Amino acid sequence: MRLSRKLSLALLVAFLVSIVYASFFSYMLYESLYVKKLEKDMLETGKRLALSYEGGAVENSLIEDINAFGEKSQFEVFAVKNPRELSMCLPFEIDYHALISGEDREKLLTGAPVYRKGHVERLDRDVISVVVPLLDGKRLEGIIYLYYPLENLSEMTFRYSVYWLAGAFLFLLVALTIGNKWLKRTLKPITDMKNAARELSSGNLSVRVADYHDDEIGQLAKTFNEMAESVQKEDDRRKEFLANVSHELRTPLSYIIGYMEAIQTGVAKTEDKEKYEHIILREANRMERLVDDLLDLARFESREFSLKMAPIPLAQTIEESINKVKHRMDEKGIHLESCFDYELIAEADEERLIQMLMNILDNAINYTNPGGSIFVSLTLEDERFGVITIADTGQGIPEADLAQITERFYRVDKARTRKQGGTGLGLAIVDRLAKLHGGTMTISSQVGKGTSVSIKLPLM
Numbered sequence: 001m002r003l004s005r006k007l008s009l010a011l012l013v014a015f016l017v018s019i020v021y022a023s024f025f026s027y028m029l030y031e032s033l034y035v036k037k038l039e040k041d042m043l044e045t046g047k048r049l050a051l052s053y054e055g056g057a058v059e060n061s062l063i064e065d066i067n068a069f070g071e072k073s074q075f076e077v078f079a080v081k082n083p084r085e086l087s088m089c090l091p092f093e094i095d096y097h098a099l100i101s102g103e104d105r106e107k108l109l110t111g112a113p114v115y116r117k118g119h120v121e122r123l124d125r126d127v128i129s130v131v132v133p134l135l136d137g138k139r140l141e142g143i144i145y146l147y148y149p150l151e152n153l154s155e156m157t158f159r160y161s162v163y164w165l166a167g168a169f170l171f172l173l174v175a176l177t178i179g180n181k182w183l184k185r186t187l188k189p190i191t192d193m194k195n196a197a198r199e200l201s202s203g204n205l206s207v208r209v210a211d212y213h214d215d216e217i218g219q220l221a222k223t224f225n226e227m228a229e230s231v232q233k234e235d236d237r238r239k240e241f242l243a244n245v246s247h248e249l250r251t252p253l254s255y256i257i258g259y260m261e262a263i264q265t266g267v268a269k270t271e272d273k274e275k276y277e278h279i280i281l282r283e284a285n286r287m288e289r290l291v292d293d294l295l296d297l298a299r300f301e302s303r304e305f306s307l308k309m310a311p312i313p314l315a316q317t318i319e320e321s322i323n324k325v326k327h328r329m330d331e332k333g334i335h336l337e338s339c340f341d342y343e344l345i346a347e348a349d350e351e352r353l354i355q356m357l358m359n360i361l362d363n364a365i366n367y368t369n370p371g372g373s374i375f376v377s378l379t380l381e382d383e384r385f386g387v388i389t390i391a392d393t394g395q396g397i398p399e400a401d402l403a404q405i406t407e408r409f410y411r412v413d414k415a416r417t418r419k420q421g422g423t424g425l426g427l428a429i430v431d432r433l434a435k436l437h438g439g440t441m442t443i444s445s446q447v448g449k450g451t452s453v454s455i456k457l458p459l460m
Contacts, residue, residue, distance in 0.1 A: 046132030126150035252283035
């Protein structure tokens with residue numbers, strides 16, 4: 001069942017329940033208030049009539065006056081000298097015990113009125129009645145009997161109910177008409193989002209929904225657009241990534257295939273074969289590094305990947321990484337400076353920490369001209385973090401490229417990077433590993449002055 005039908009059905013049920021409850025409550029309240037008012041009016045009328053009694057035997061003139069009043073009143077009113085003579089005042093024979101019991105008589109002797117509501121068999125009707133005593137001291141000389149047929153009240157209540165139900169039906173018709181229009185208008189954004197989601201799932205990543213009011217549905221529409229934009233960006237990154245991978249693999253493959261064909265067909269001279277084999281090996285190694293970096297990056301972004309955390313003395317790990325590339329610095333005549341805080345210990349994955357340091361050191365060596373310098377430091381920050389900084393005096397990175405430098409395969413100088421064997425994934429790997437360790441990586445650079453890369457890791 002569609003959501004609009006469910007809401008319409010719920011709206012209908014809510015209206016029906018409200019109308020039934022309101023009808024029942026109104027009927028009970030009306031009858032209760034009206035009955036109470038009748039009882040009060042009859043009692044007040046009876047008391048006013050009883051004021052004409054001055055004691056002693058009840059005179060016939062008083063009875064006649066009260067009976068005459070009854071002909072003009074909305075109530076049936078009559079009076080008798082003795083309750084046992086009650087039947088004499090009615091146009092048919094009646095036993096007074098059917099109207100006044102012994103218990104009622106005892107109550108009347110105290111001066112209190114007697115209320116009755118229900119069916120009176122001798123009158124053969126349902127009535128509301130009030131009996132007011134006429135007392136002379138402690139003698140019950142007579143009574144004033146007032147009653148109102150319940151049939152009249154029921155007819156009035158029935159007419160009221162008919163009008164109420166007619167009005168309720170009209171209200172229900174109007175409410176459902178307006179409610180259905182309101183539901184359609186309210187659900188339109190959801191319907192639009194459903195259609196947009198269907199298009200999005202079918203591959204139309206440019207689909208968006210209109211802006212709506214700033215309520216929950218409007219916020220949902222805004223979230224949908226943000227999600228669609230994110231999916232589109234991710235799809236663009238995926239396409240760009242695949243294109244970059246294809247491009248990066250095509251270059252070394254073309255070298256390998258070209259030089260292998262030259263060797264196999266005999267085009268290459270004997271003295272050139274060694275050079276060609278060296279190029280083939282170099283490009284094969286470059287492909288191996290690229291595949292390894294891709295696999296590493298895929299593992300690091302996988303939910304199943306976890307670091308092997310252990311207490312690591314940061315200074316010693318940095319020195320170990322430097323020793324692995326020291327010979328390359330010496331070959332280029334790069335001057336190394338270092339300053340370490342040897343007391344800093346972090347809980348980290350030592351293998352991955354060395355991988356981060358090697359990637360940064362490798363970039364620093366590649367982009368630093370012969371005779372330049374590299375400065376490596378380890379300092380304490382905010383008593384909670386260890387900051388590893390590797391700064392070089394290389395060519396630097398333009399400010400416009402800094403925001404994208406950690407993207408996969410992003411290069412400032414593609415030709416230079418390929419010549420030096422970079423994969424374009426090193427900084428992306430460092431950034432991801434830093435985040436997995438609960439830290440951050442920041443890069444600052446000036447063109448012609450050098451680049452500084454800092455890794456901030458939480459200490460134990």
